[in-house]
């Protein structure tokens with residue numbers, strides 16, 4: 203128990219990354235949603251500097267490629283049977299996946315694949 207708490211603190215101190223001890227389902231979606239809202243407002247205002255994310259390519263129900271300004275590299279999130287998977291983090295519960303889910307819902311709703 204003590205060990206877990208310590209480990210948790212160490213992880214939290216490192217730039218609010220995901221912690222396995224927390225309810226991941228809401229955490230990574232929150233991170234992704236926040237990134238998505240930033241991205242959305244920056245696209246609408248033409249202020250791309252506000253968002254660290256630049257969407258590069260969307261192939262509906264296949265994959266989404268975007269540039270992560272925090273990582274300084276491109277991130278690919280693929281959809282396998284509609285389940286998102288981040289190729290950068292080798293995970294299905296990182297902030298990129300949360301972002302991809304938001305983006306996918308956005309484009310599904312508005313029926314556009316143009317970026």
Ligand SMILES: [Zn+2]
Pocket residue numbers: 277288289290291292293296297298299
């Ligand atoms: Zn990721």
